[in-house]
Amino acid sequence: MNLLIDNIGELVTNVAGTGEGGPLGIRRKAALLVEDGQVAWLGPARYAPAADRRIDAGGAAVLPGFVDSHAHLVFAGDRAAEFNARMAGERYTGGGIRTTVAATRAADDNTLRGTVGRLRAEALRQGTTTIEIKSGYGLSVVDEARSLRIAAEFTTETTFLGAHVVPAEYADRPDDYVGLVCGPMLRAALPYAKWIDVFCERGAFDADHARAILTVGQAAGLGVRVHANQLGPGPGVRLGVELGAASVDHCTHLDDADIEALASTVTTWVSEPESSTTVATLLPGAEFSTRSPYPDARRLLDAGVTVALATDCNPGSSYTSSMPFCVALAVREMRMTPAEAVWAATAGGARALRRDDIGVLRPGARADLSILDAPSYLHLAYRPGVPLISQVLHNGVPACQ
Ligand code: NIG
Numbered sequence: 001m002n003l004l005i006d007n008i009g010e011l012v013t014n015v016a017g018t019g020e021g022g023p024l025g026i027r028r029k030a031a032l033l034v035e036d037g038q039v040a041w042l043g044p045a046r047y048a049p050a051a052d053r054r055i056d057a058g059g060a061a062v063l064p065g066f067v068d069s070h071a072h073l074v075f076a077g078d079r080a081a082e083f084n085a086r087m088a089g090e091r092y093t094g095g096g097i098r099t100t101v102a103a104t105r106a107a108d109d110n111t112l113r114g115t116v117g118r119l120r121a122e123a124l125r126q127g128t129t130t131i132e133i134k135s136g137y138g139l140s141v142v143d144e145a146r147s148l149r150i151a152a153e154f155t156t157e158t159t160f161l162g163a164h165v166v167p168a169e170y171a172d173r174p175d176d177y178v179g180l181v182c183g184p185m186l187r188a189a190l191p192y193a194k195w196i197d198v199f200c201e202r203g204a205f206d207a208d209h210a211r212a213i214l215t216v217g218q219a220a221g222l223g224v225r226v227h228a229n230q231l232g233p234g235p236g237v238r239l240g241v242e243l244g245a246a247s248v249d250h251c252t253h254l255d256d257a258d259i260e261a262l263a264s265t266v267t268t269w270v271s272e273p274e275s276s277t278t279v280a281t282l283l284p285g286a287e288f289s290t291r292s293p294y295p296d297a298r299r300l301l302d303a304g305v306t307v308a309l310a311t312d313c314n315p316g317s318s319y320t321s322s323m324p325f326c327v328a329l330a331v332r333e334m335r336m337t338p339a340e341a342v343w344a345a346t347a348g349g350a351r352a353l354r355r356d357d358i359g360v361l362r363p364g365a366r367a368d369l370s371i372l373d374a375p376s377y378l379h380l381a382y383r384p385g386v387p388l389i390s391q392v393l394h395n396g397v398p399a400c401q
């Protein structure tokens, strides 16, 4: 069974150098054939092959599915009261993470699974076809392994974040906690994790602890990602670059050396899985929800850094699963053009996960895409808050809307 999406007014391929729009590789009046979960063909609608099934896009825009490369979906409870206090002037410090840890530990597997499933479905309805899911609200051997086991039921992009904060029971012996993370906790996480991440920030883990944890995770075969420079300047970004991290995330407080370090990693001539580029993943939902200054995306882009956008979906600092919302924020608040933001939310996310089969529409890529209820990708930023994702294909299969 194959499926033709016909009568596409604007097809964003992210294949640079084809069609218009530079990196977006836009084709007009196009069609796209899906077979065995992959893009089998795309080209001018007038040359479209016959197919078993056909979707008429009605002249609308089609783009690759969003790649949300940073999300914390395994948790229980919410922190609406903390959000309310922030909107009345309280500052975000990350201190509420321990509240969610207590709730998560107390929840049974099915409650956690229900939350991940609900948020995954919510994201899919908004065009997200790949999502990374972190642990980090268990912070014990059993609860981190459990979080990752549940995350792995929903995605292959699973990240061990045992080093989110030092849990209350280790508050006066952080070195012992780092030992636990590097030893028994890592061993328990390994069967379910693809990546390792550390919250490298004042009040969480310093550069020495972060380096120790990331290095041992890397030696065990995990790819590296870092929560870096979110709440203030710090060593996280440069540590990530030093270790060849696929991505450093947040990047809100950067100095020139951080930006130079990131720019120096950019390699464009190798395929993504072999790339040594460290992507700067920006998470504007966190600045929105903590009422903080946004990262300076323009400075990063002008320096040639590869930028991704992701939601950071979590109950504390960014309780949104919406990539269109992040695109709109990035355009309005971070001086990104709509084209840059849409690229960062699709191809950029794929690069942050070192994947070359997603975030792009070309023969052989995964048939993950959204059909918009709009004639152009521009409308994602131009019509903020409007549900413009009308149909989603995930692995070539229409997802329930
Ligand atoms: O990426 N910064 C660390 N972790 C999350 C927030 C977690 C929380 O507040 O519960 C983040 O923003």
Ligand code: FE
Binding pocket: 070, 072, 227, 312
């Ligand atoms: Fe995060």
